[in-house]
Amino acid sequence: MRFGIKTVPQHTPWEPLLAVWQAADDVELFESAWNFDHFYPIFSDSTGPCFEGWTMLAAMAAATRRIRIGCQVTGMVYRHPAVLANMAATVDVVSGGRLDLGLGAGWNQEECDAYGIELPPLKERFDRFDEGVEAIVRLLSDPTTTLDGHHVRLRDARCEPKPVQQPCPPIVIGGTGRRRTLRTAARWADQWNSLPRSPETWRELRDVLDEHCAKEGRDPSEIESSVNVRYDRGAGPGPMAEAAATFFEAGVDLVVVGLPAPYDPADVDVVAGTLSELAEAG
Secondary structure, three states, rough: OOOEEOOOEEEOOOOOOHHHHHHHHHHOOOEEEEEEEOOOOOOOOOOOOOOOOHHHHHHHHHHOOOEEEOOOOHHHHOOOOOHHHHHHHHHHOOOOEEEEEEEEOOOOOOHHEEEEHOOOOOOHHHHHHHHHHHHHHHHHHHHOOOEEEEEEEEEEEOOOOOOOOOOOOOEEEEOOOOOHHHHHHHHHOEHHHHHHOOOOHOOOOOOOOHHHHHHHHHOOHHEEEEEEEEOOOOOOOOOHHHHHHHHHEEEEEEEEOOOOOOOHHHHHHHHHHHHHHHHHHH
């Protein structure tokens, strides 16, 4: 059983975020820590504060020593793929090779409207996503990259310094779209991340991913699966541990526990203690 934590950097000061990530860094049970990529708080008061995800990752890379770090997941529409590739390479170097590179197509209309960022219709958005993922992987891996895409065009493009992890940091594709997202995951992902309603739903989606792998000539065992569950401080750790157990039984590789705000490093110890018992029992 493998575990990570997640903190969404909204409606919070910096200090509690840093304390939680550093606490998790000291707990061997947790292999990774994650944030999200939004400029406004989501599913809450969108006028409140929200830290930018990638500058937060750079800071956490320097403030931690062991735990892997990543964003669930970076919205491709927010940054040109070549810019994002250079950002990822830098964070991987700063972290000493601990970056997991989370990527998604993007979806937040409110943010895009506010900032004048184009959010194309779904088909075009996923066409851009496919080309963007290819551009990022090639920039991180190859000495120079030329890509004559419909949306992404590169000419002898360089991305230096290269990341510590070669050929590139693990690619984490997030989402549940059966036709496009899971096809992109089959082509490029080292890990597929999702927030399914139930283990049964996850199993159905995993079967679809495996079907795409067969069409792409990819071994499905090369792609790990991660899911997210939440720790509710009021309900205690029991429901979280039960949800994690059911997903592990279904075949998930990594469970990422979303911690509640206001962030408190004491929650890291509570969650770790309960999950340690689960791991020992399993």
